[in-house]
Amino acid sequence: xxxxxxxxxxxxxxxxxxxxxxxxxxxxxxxxxxxxxxxxxxxxxxxxxxxxxxxxxxxxxxxxxxxxxxxxxxxxxxxxxxxxxxxxxxxxxxxxxxxxxxxxxxxxxxxxxxxxxxxxxxxxxxxxxxxxxxxxxxxxxxxxxxxxxxxxxxxxxxxxxxxxxxxxxxxxxxxxxxxxxxxxxxxxxxxxxxxxxxxxxxxxxxxxxxxxxxxxxxxxxxxxxxxxxxxxxxxxxxx
Amino acid sequence: xxxxxxxxxxxxxxxxxxxxxxxxxxxxxxxxxxxxxxxxxxxxxxxxxxxxxxxxxxxxxxxxxxxxxxxxxxxxxxxxxxxxxxxxxxxxxxxxxxxxxxxxxxxxxxxxxxxxxxxxxxxxxxxxxxxxxxxxxxxxxxxxxxxxxxxxxxxxxxxxxxxxxxxxxxxxxxxxxxxxxxxxxxxxxxxxxxxxxxxxxxxxxxxxxxxxxxxxxxxxxxxxxxxxxxxxxxxxxxx
DNA sequence: GAGTGGTCTAGACCACTGA
DNA sequence: CAGTGGTCTAGACCACTCA
Numbered sequence: 001x002x003x004x005x006x007x008x009x010x011x012x013x014x015x016x017x018x019x020x021x022x023x024x025x026x027x028x029x030x031x032x033x034x035x036x037x038x039x040x041x042x043x044x045x046x047x048x049x050x051x052x053x054x055x056x057x058x059x060x061x062x063x064x065x066x067x068x069x070x071x072x073x074x075x076x077x078x079x080x081x082x083x084x085x086x087x088x089x090x091x092x093x094x095x096x097x098x099x100x101x102x103x104x105x106x107x108x109x110x111x112x113x114x115x116x117x118x119x120x121x122x123x124x125x126x127x128x129x130x131x132x133x134x135x136x137x138x139x140x141x142x143x144x145x146x147x148x149x150x151x152x153x154x155x156x157x158x159x160x161x162x163x164x165x166x167x168x169x170x171x172x173x174x175x176x177x178x179x180x181x182x183x184x185x186x187x188x189x190x191x192x193x194x195x196x197x198x199x200x201x202x203x204x205x206x207x208x209x210x211x212x213x214x215x216x217x218x219x220x221x222x223x224x225x226x227x228x229x230x231x232x233x234x235x236x237x238x239x
Numbered sequence: 240x241x242x243x244x245x246x247x248x249x250x251x252x253x254x255x256x257x258x259x260x261x262x263x264x265x266x267x268x269x270x271x272x273x274x275x276x277x278x279x280x281x282x283x284x285x286x287x288x289x290x291x292x293x294x295x296x297x298x299x300x301x302x303x304x305x306x307x308x309x310x311x312x313x314x315x316x317x318x319x320x321x322x323x324x325x326x327x328x329x330x331x332x333x334x335x336x337x338x339x340x341x342x343x344x345x346x347x348x349x350x351x352x353x354x355x356x357x358x359x360x361x362x363x364x365x366x367x368x369x370x371x372x373x374x375x376x377x378x379x380x381x382x383x384x385x386x387x388x389x390x391x392x393x394x395x396x397x398x399x400x401x402x403x404x405x406x407x408x409x410x411x412x413x414x415x416x417x418x419x420x421x422x423x424x425x426x427x428x429x430x431x432x433x434x435x436x437x438x439x440x441x442x443x444x445x446x447x448x449x450x451x452x453x454x455x456x457x458x459x460x461x462x463x464x465x466x467x468x469x470x471x472x473x474x475x476x477x478x
Numbered sequence: 479g480a481g482t483g484g485t486c487t488a489g490a491c492c493a494c495t496g497a
Numbered sequence: 498c499a500g501t502g503g504t505c506t507a508g509a510c511c512a513c514t515c516a
């Protein structure tokens with residue numbers, strides 16, 4: 001009957017607040033109680049509360065400002081989750097006009113491969129989307145996405161004809177865990193046609209799966225044409 | 240004459256310790272003074288020292304254990320700097336025998352393109368290396384590396400005939416800042432021959448530049464054949 | 479100006495673990 | 498078992514910034 005040792009109180013406080021944020025009780029922008037009131041709520045000193053809030057701020061879940069107080073942070077850009085500054089941000093900076101085009105939309109029970117892609121064990125309904133993103137006249141990324149409707153019921157009635165699903169999802173399921181997989185693959189017939197490149201040309205493929213808690217939310221495959229685009233990241237051991 | 244506001248004391252303490260580690264005064268494994276002695280050295284309370292050491296531990300520069308004290312951490316694997324668990328680790332786990340083969344070695348003044356690759360303004364001497372890494376009979380990565388000899392003089396007398404330069408560099412210049420660039424490119428004649436793949440086949444190219452402080456150390460270009468390999472990373476907003 | 483977070487102090491007790 | 502780090506307290510002063 002060995003009980004696990006109780007976590008430090010600052011961890012317990014941070015987890016309690018994190019749970020309320022992840023559950024959606026506190027949406028982005030919602031104020032966090034002040035340190036003084038958290039001291040009263042949890043019956044501990046201010047340093048302990050401070051340390052809990054510090055961890056949440058460092059993790060990016062909340063923002064803290066003097067006098068203004070602490071608030072649930074606005075969700076980061078989907079791409080920024082990777083810790084990598086990527087192409088779309090560069091394109092936005094370059095000033096080329098951005099355009100989104102939906103190619104396909106289908107609502108259906110998930111097939112075997114689709115369940116595997118989302119990491120689902122049992123039957124489920126999915127929304128399958130195909131789309132292109134343009135910088136100026138040029139398609140710079142091809143998107144192939146599955147959305148797990150049980151996790152995001154509101155997506156069922158969304159057409160995604162003009163709103164990119166990535167952006168829409170961020171505003172509806174802001175806090176995710178994500179897994180990324182980057183590989184290089186030859187363009188198939190579909191990719192080649194959609195991106196206006198030769199068949200067999202190299203594609204930079206970024207596959208991302210996201211969860212909210214334990215529930216799979218979406219699986220997306222982004223194909224970038226050839227050597228024109230790259231993911232860039234900068235890191236220091238010292239942070 | 241506005242002086243910049245002084246940094247918090249815990250930041251100043253952390254920077255002082257970080258400088259000694261990055262300068263190599265304290266090699267990996269070297270003990271960090273105890274909190275008590277740092278309190279005396281910097282004339283502050285234990286919480287302040289603790290916070291400085293906490294930041295360094297979180298950044299991975301030091302390890303902390305009760306009773307044993309704090310020590311400079313062993314350098315992370317080069318690939319782990321990316322925060323990405325990659326192929327080579329998987330290959331090691333799969334049990335396939337690893338083999339390294341040097342293809343070329345040249346000591347020369349850096350040309351214009353090489354200076355640009357390293358991010359050097361003025362003239363410099365470089366060691367240019369070509370190598371292959373095998374998993375069993377199969378070449379899984381082609382390496383093309385420049386080493387800035389002024390930053391790592393000891394490399395001049397190293398043949399790298401049997402020791403992979405990445406591993407050698409880690410043990411000689413353990414603490415780096417790194418920039419990564421990932422792209423997909425078609426295999427040229429040289430890459431195709433070296434990796435035994437068709438010309439034009441997709442390559443996953445990881446280009447990494449590292450600095451020690453402000454000094455460029457090395458620039459490496461790693462080519463992974465086609466869709467067989469992928470970089471995988473997992474991230475949570477909550478850390 | 480008042481209330482918030484950011485930093486800091488001078489203690490304290492505890493858990494862990496290497497000598 | 499003694500010394501280390503991990504946590505916590507009950508204060509304090511300051512900087513910033515919104516009302």
